Every structure is written in C-alpha cells, then in structure tokens.
Amino acid sequence: xxxxxxxxxxxxxxxxxxxxxxxxxxxxxxxxxxxxxxxxxxxxxxxxxxxxxxxxxxxxxxxxxxxxxxxxxxxxxxxxxxxxxxxxxxxxxxxxxxxxxxxxxxxxxxxxxxxxxxxxxxxxxxxxxxxxxxxxxxxxxxxxxxxxxxxxxxxxxxxxxxxxxxxxxxxxxxxxxxxxxxxxxxxxxxxxxxxxxxxxxxxxxxxxxxxxxxxxxxxxxxxxxxxxxxxxxxxxxxxxxxxxxxxxxxxxxxxxxxxxxx
Amino acid sequence: xxxxxxxxxxxxxxxxxxxxxxxxxxxxxxxxxxxxxxxxxxxxxxxxxxxxxxxxxxxxxxxxxxxxxxxxxxxxxxxxxxxxxxxxxxxxxxxxxxxxxxxxxxxxxxxxxxxxxxxxxxxxxxxxxxxxxxxxxxxxxxxxxxxxxxxxxxxxxxxxxxxxxxxxxxxxxxxxxxxxxxxxxxxxxxxxxxxxxxxxxxxxxxxxxxxxxxxxxxxxxxxxxxxxxxxxxxxxxxxxx
Numbered sequence: 254x255x256x257x258x259x260x261x262x263x264x265x266x267x268x269x270x271x272x273x274x275x276x277x278x279x280x281x282x283x284x285x286x287x288x289x290x291x292x293x294x295x296x297x298x299x300x301x302x303x304x305x306x307x308x309x310x311x312x313x314x315x316x317x318x319x320x321x322x323x324x325x326x327x328x329x330x331x332x333x334x335x336x337x338x339x340x341x342x343x344x345x346x347x348x349x350x351x352x353x354x355x356x357x358x359x360x361x362x363x364x365x366x367x368x369x370x371x372x373x374x375x376x377x378x379x380x381x382x383x384x385x386x387x388x389x390x391x392x393x394x395x396x397x398x399x400x401x402x403x404x405x406x407x408x409x410x411x412x413x414x415x416x417x418x419x420x421x422x423x424x425x426x427x428x429x430x431x432x433x434x435x436x437x438x439x440x441x442x443x444x445x446x447x448x449x450x451x452x453x454x455x456x457x458x459x460x461x462x463x464x465x466x467x468x469x470x471x472x473x474x475x476x477x478x479x480x481x482x483x484x485x486x487x488x489x490x491x492x493x494x495x496x497x498x499x500x501x502x503x504x505x506x507x508x509x510x511x512x513x514x515x
Numbered sequence: 516x517x518x519x520x521x522x523x524x525x526x527x528x529x530x531x532x533x534x535x536x537x538x539x540x541x542x543x544x545x546x547x548x549x550x551x552x553x554x555x556x557x558x559x560x561x562x563x564x565x566x567x568x569x570x571x572x573x574x575x576x577x578x579x580x581x582x583x584x585x586x587x588x589x590x591x592x593x594x595x596x597x598x599x600x601x602x603x604x605x606x607x608x609x610x611x612x613x614x615x616x617x618x619x620x621x622x623x624x625x626x627x628x629x630x631x632x633x634x635x636x637x638x639x640x641x642x643x644x645x646x647x648x649x650x651x652x653x654x655x656x657x658x659x660x661x662x663x664x665x666x667x668x669x670x671x672x673x674x675x676x677x678x679x680x681x682x683x684x685x686x687x688x689x690x691x692x693x694x695x696x697x698x699x700x701x702x703x704x705x706x707x708x709x710x711x712x713x714x715x716x717x718x719x720x721x722x723x724x725x726x727x728x729x730x731x732x733x734x735x736x737x738x739x740x741x742x743x744x745x746x747x748x749x750x751x752x753x754x755x756x
Binding site: 506 | 532533534536537538539540541542543544545546547548549551554556578579580581593594595597620622624625626627628629634635650651664683684685686687688718721722725726728729732733736739740743
C-alpha cells in the first residue's frame with residue numbers, strides 16, 4: 254500500500270524535474286548561444302510477485318507473471334545541441350558559428366572553456382574577450398588605431414588601420430573546437446562549457462575544416478529554445494503532476510478506510 | 516456454511532484493488548517516460564466452494580498476473596539527431612552486463628568513441644555487432660540504415676519475440692528475454708529519427724481507473740464492516756439480559 258504512495262511520489266518528482274528544466278530553458282530564451290536541456294527518464298525496479306514461466310503444476314507454466322513497478326527516476330538531463338536562429342546585429346564583434354563548434358576561451362586558471370556565445374568585446378589591451386572578459390584562445394589583439402575589423406568565414410581576422418584604409422593587416426585566426434559528444438560537455442554557467450571524459454577530447458581546427466561550422470560576422474546565434482514547445486511541455490508536466498497527486502490521494506483514502514475497519 | 520467465506524471474499528477484493536493501485540501508480544509515474552508501455556493487472560473470479568448450493572464465495576477474486584500493453588505510443592517530434600522512435604513492432608537490442616536486453620526508449624547518446632548508447636550506458640547492438648556512429652552529421656533511415664558523411668556506416672536492427680508477454684520488464688526501460696524464448700528480427704517496425712515514442716499511458720483512462728479502484732475498495736471495506744456487524748450480532752444471539 255505504501256508502495257503506491259512512494260511510486261506516485263516518484264512520478265510527482267519526475268514532473269517537478271521537468272518543470273525545473275523548462276524554467277531554466279525559458280529563462281534563457283534570449284541568451285545568446287544557449288542550448289536547451291531535456292530530462293530523460295527510466296523506470297525503477299520491478300518486483301516479481303510471480304515470475305513469467307514459473308511452474309504452476311508439473312505440466313503448466315504461469316503464462317504471465319505479476320510484475321509490480323516502483324515508479325520512475327531521472328536518468329539524465331542533457332543539452333540538445335541543435336543550432337539556434339542566426340540573427341543580424343550589425344555589431345562588428347558579434348560572431349556566430351554557422352554549424353558545429355565552439356569558441357575556445359582561456360579561463361583565469363589557465364583551463365580552456367568552450368562557448369558559442371559570440372558577442373565578443375575588446376578589453377583594455379585590445380584583446381578579443383567574451384562578455385565576462387575571458388580572452389579567446391588563441392589570443393587576438395586588435396590594434397588601437399584599427400578603424401574596421403573584418404572576420405572571414407574561415408576565422409581569419411583582419412583590421413584596417415588608420416591612415417591605411419586600402420590595406421588590411423592580418424591579426425590572426427579564430428580557431429574553433431568540436432567534440433564527438435557535445436552533449437557530454439559540462440555547463441558551468443556564463444554560457445561556458447568544460448571538456449569531460451564523456452565529451453571526448455576537443456578537435457581544434459580553423460572554421461570550415463574537419464566538420465566545423467563557419468563564422469558569420471555581425472551575427473549572433475539565438476538560443477534554440479522554442480517558447481511554444483516549452484509551454485506545451487510545461488502544461489503536460491503540470492497535468493501529469495496533477496494526476497500523480499490523484500494516485501497519492503487514492504492511496505491515502507484507501508489507507509484511511511483500512512484504518513477505519515477496526 | 517461459515518460466515519468467513521464472505522469476509523474472505525471481500526478481503527480478497529480489497530487486496531486486488533490495492534495491487535491495482537500500485538500498478539496504476541507506476542503507469543502514471545512513467546507517463547512522461549519515452550517508450551514506456553503500461554501494465555495492466557489481470558485478476559479473475561475464483562469459485563470458492565462452488566456447488567455448495569448456496570452460491571457462496573463467488574465474489575472471491577485473485578490476481579493472475581500483469582500484462583504489458585504493447586500498443587503504439589504517439590510519436591513526438593524532438594528534432595534531436597540521436598532520438599529514434601520505433602513505429603510498429605520491435606525493440607532496440609542493447610548490451611548489458613547480464614547479456615542482451617531490449618528497449619523502446621530511443622533517446623540515445625554518444626560515447627566519445629562514437630558508440631551509440633542509452634542514457635544508462637548500454638550500447639545498441641545490431642546483426643553486425645555493436646553500433647558505432649561516424650563523426651559528423653548522421654541520418655538514420657526508416658529501415659535503420661545509418662548514413663554518415665562518408666556514406667553508409669552500419670545498421671540499427673529491430674528485434675522481437677513471438678509472444679512479447681514472455682519478456683520480463685526490468686528497470687532502466689529494459690525488457691529481458693528468458694533463455695527459452697527465441698529472438699527474431701522484427702518485420703514490420705520502422706525507425707523515425709528526430710522523434711520519440713511517448714508512453715502509451717492515457718491520463719483519462721488512468722483517472723477513471725483510479726476512481727474505480729478507490730470506490731471498489733470502499734465497497735469491499737463496507738462489506739467487511741457489515742460482516743463484522745453480523746458476526747457481532749451472532750455472538751449476542753440467545754444472550755439474556
């Protein structure tokens with residue numbers, strides 16, 4: 254009897270997790286380069302009250318066993334790495350990745366983090382940095398007297414300097430990294446991700462090579478969250494929560510009636 | 516004739532309803548679990564002391580088993596490359612520590628070496644062995660052919676057994692095949708990439724069954740109480756004063 258109570262409770266917990274994940278997806282609907290997450294479930298152990306195929310008599314087997322389940326649990330919450338819409342911003346340091354790949358960013362502790370949020374800025378030394386001030390890896394420094402910065406599809410960065418409007422100066426190349434299993438990256442907030450054993454090692458190359466996407470200057474990638482889809486999922490989770498709570502209520506009523514017997 | 520066959524019948528009925536609630540709760544808990552198949556509780560009326568001439572005890576019920584309802588769940592579009600739904604008959608075959616198992620939960624993930632695994636880490640296996648996806652964009656046809664950036668890259672096969680009720684349900688969305696049941700390739704199942712199969716649990720049906728279980732439990736409880744009253748009265752028959 255209490256089994257039904259705890260089973261229904263696992264169901265309510267599962268729906269709660271869905272709503273938690275949806276809330277985070279929706280909160281990031283306008284976050285550049287954000288990838289939505291999804292919850293994956295698995296059922297819990299089945300208790301075999303009577304096994305399939307066990308003997309009833311010497312000649313007869315039980316045709317169907319009695320298997321009582323114990324509910325559900327969260328198996329994983331993983332990122333869905335579909336590409337978001339690419340939107341023109343007109344800002345010359347906004348760079349979107351069209352296709353697979355991540356910008357490499359150097360963290361203060363020397364570790365490399367990965368991001369698709371290409372709203373880059375210049376820091377005090379002219380380095381290209383993310384909104385949080387972490388420099389791109391390899392570093393690209395824009396001279397103070399640059400009038401225009403041009404980023405090619407293949408990652409080459411050039412600048413036109415003051416007084417030399419007809420001659421571009423090479424500043425370096427933006428390199429991208431990709432992973433065989435990007436869903437295995439660890440999100441650490443601020444749009445940043447870290448490599449893990451399950452993501453596999455970073456495959457670094459210039460944009461357009463080795464399966465990497467190309468760069469689009471003056472564009473940003475929207476999040477891949479569809480508000481409509483999330484709302485529909487939220488309604489369905491809410492209703493599922495409700496019906497699981499009804500199972501709890503029924504179990505409670507049965508227990509109450511049992512208590513009233515004596 | 517004894518009083519107690521009646522109270523026993525009511526008790527067996529109440530017990531069945533309790534078990535039914537457990538089965539319903541599990542179905543409901545898994546209502547958002549892709550590829551989940553709902554369970555039904557099978558019970559039968561047992562003739563207790565039939566032929567006694569009084570028709571007593573025919574309301575006794577007992578559980579004969581659970582039955583997995585394998586009807587198709589609705590396919591839901593997700594757009595995720597590694598989501599694969601099965602339409603029709605068949606299961607994905609996966610390797611576990613205790614041998615092969617079957618699943619319809621098609622939200623796969625990749626391991627760094629390209630192995631196609633369930634979120635529980637069990638690798639998909641086909642006729643040609645463990646399934647590994649090539650690097651880059653991959654498409655999976657309805658027949659299970661894997662097409663990578665450099666052409667064909669293997670095959671996902673679907674398997675089934677003659678009587679699916681003989682499969683045993685396990686945790687992690689797996690079914691296991693008893694040793695004496697033969698496996699065969701599924702003939703009329705197709706794969707659908709970028710989609711997931713919803714659980715085949717109907718919220719409306721479950722709600723009505725919940726009400727039904729609660730109400731029949733209530734009437735059995737009332738019957739038990741009534742028998743108790745009658746027994747009490749019997750004990751006082753003939754008492755003077």
